[in-house]
Amino acid sequence: MADRAELPQRAKLIAWxxxxxxxxxxxxxxxxxxxxGPELHWFHDVLRRLYYLPILFAAFSYxxxxxxxxxxxxxxxxxxxxxxxxxxxxxxxxxxxxxxxELLLYLVVGxxxxxxxxxxxxxxxxxxxxxxxxxxxxxxxxxxxxLAALGELVAGIAHEIKNxxxxxxxxxxxxxxxxxxxxxxxxxxxLHLKELDRLGQVADRFLSFARPAPLARKELKLADxxxxxxxLIEAQARQQDVRVSVEPVTFDVASDVASDVAGHVxxxxxxxxxxxxxxxxxxxxxxxxxxxxxxxxxRQDRRGDxxxxxxxxxxxxxxxxxxxxxxxxxxxxxxxSDGVGLGxxxxxxxxxxxxxxxxxxxxxxxxxVRFSVYLPHER
Numbered sequence: 001m002a003d004r005a006e007l008p009q010r011a012k013l014i015a016w017x018x019x020x021x022x023x024x025x026x027x028x029x030x031x032x033x034x035x036x037g038p039e040l041h042w043f044h045d046v047l048r049r050l051y052y053l054p055i056l057f058a059a060f061s062y063x064x065x066x067x068x069x070x071x072x073x074x075x076x077x078x079x080x081x082x083x084x085x086x087x088x089x090x091x092x093x094x095x096x097x098x099x100x101x102e103l104l105l106y107l108v109v110g111x112x113x114x115x116x117x118x119x120x121x122x123x124x125x126x127x128x129x130x131x132x133x134x135x136x137x138x139x140x141x142x143x144x145x146x147l148a149a150l151g152e153l154v155a156g157i158a159h160e161i162k163n164x165x166x167x168x169x170x171x172x173x174x175x176x177x178x179x180x181x182x183x184x185x186x187x188x189x190x191l192h193l194k195e196l197d198r199l200g201q202v203a204d205r206f207l208s209f210a211r212p213a214p215l216a217r218k219e220l221k222l223a224d225x226x227x228x229x230x231x232l233i234e235a236q237a238r239q240q241d242v243r244v245s246v247e248p249v250t251f252d253v254a255s256d257v258a259s260d261v262a263g264h265v266x267x268x269x270x271x272x273x274x275x276x277x278x279x280x281x282x283x284x285x286x287x288x289x290x291x292x293x294x295x296x297x298x299r300q301d302r303r304g305d306x307x308x309x310x311x312x313x314x315x316x317x318x319x320x321x322x323x324x325x326x327x328x329x330x331x332x333x334x335x336x337s338d339g340v341g342l343g344x345x346x347x348x349x350x351x352x353x354x355x356x357x358x359x360x361x362x363x364x365x366x367x368x369v370r371f372s373v374y375l376p377h378e379r
């Protein structure tokens with residue numbers, strides 16, 4: 001809310017700066033030109049040079065368009081005084097060639113200053129983008145190191161769990177025929193078997209996080225994988241009265257990505273589908289009861305010198321708390337009381353195996369949460 005309130009103030013500040021530094025000086029200089037008699041030759045020379053100040057400020061503030069625009073306005077405002085003389089208006093006493101050169105210099109100064117400012121802004125934008133990319137890569141390296149260490153620990157724990165679990169399961173298979181189906185103890189016995197199965201599933205999830213399966217890559221049409229994930233999620237979404245949709249593909253193909261490559265990735269189909277399922281189911285579980293929207297969309301993006309095909313999964317919220325959004329892909333981070341917190345971690349690890357990355361962000365207009373899966377195009 002504070003950020004929204006600051007925007008109008010910034011807009012007013014820019015408007016007042018424009019008025020005080022550009023339009024007011026231009027108007028004052030022009031009026032002084034017109035009311036100053038030709039006998040004050042030196043004062044006209046000063047006033048002509050003063051025009052450069054608002055032109056430069058316009059270029060510094062708005063780039064090439066601002067510098068040229070104000071230079072043209074100044075030229076139009078100054079020209080009648082420079083070349084027209086009536087009984088109601090004085091003429092600048094300078095030589096005609098001098099005045100023509102001054103008009104040309106207004107345009108040259110506004111244009112050159114504007115070009116330099118635009119070039120510097122472009123360099124700053126590239127620098128900020130490079131810094132953001134470097135920060136993202138550093139965060140990924142830190143997260144990868146943390147996950148690798150945690151993975152070794154989890155693998156050991158899961159292995160120790162599964163050994164006695166196999167023994168318990170084997171014993172249960174021997175005892176199961178001995179428990180009468182119509183006895184009161186049978187209900188408790190069935191509960192025991194279900195809990196053994198659930199414990200086995202938890203151990204399997206730990207192992208899939210700690211030791212990801214090797215990738216079986218092949219060229220895939222991304223839209224087919226997205227449609228498959230949509231079809232698998234739709235049944236569960238219908239039970240929650242959640243609308244699931246796939247938006248039309250909007251690939252803005254980069255200049256160095258051929259049209260037949262856009263929308264295709266070199267990936268493991270099964271694991272990529274698991275990524276989309278994990279994110280989609282996480283979105284369904286996070287949405288409040290009573291319906292909502294879950295949308296799949298695809299687009300093209302470029303980060304640094306790498307082109308990415310991006311799959312976005314957008315749900316209607318509620319938003320992720322700010323304290324959690326930076327660590328949402330860390331293991332065991334979950335808002336569900338019965339959750340393990342490995343779904344998004346496993347998805348993140350699979351995407352990183354493919355050379356991509358995951359992003360999560362809260363949306364303000366419209367409200368909701370968007371997960372973006374970045375998958376690189378192979379060169």
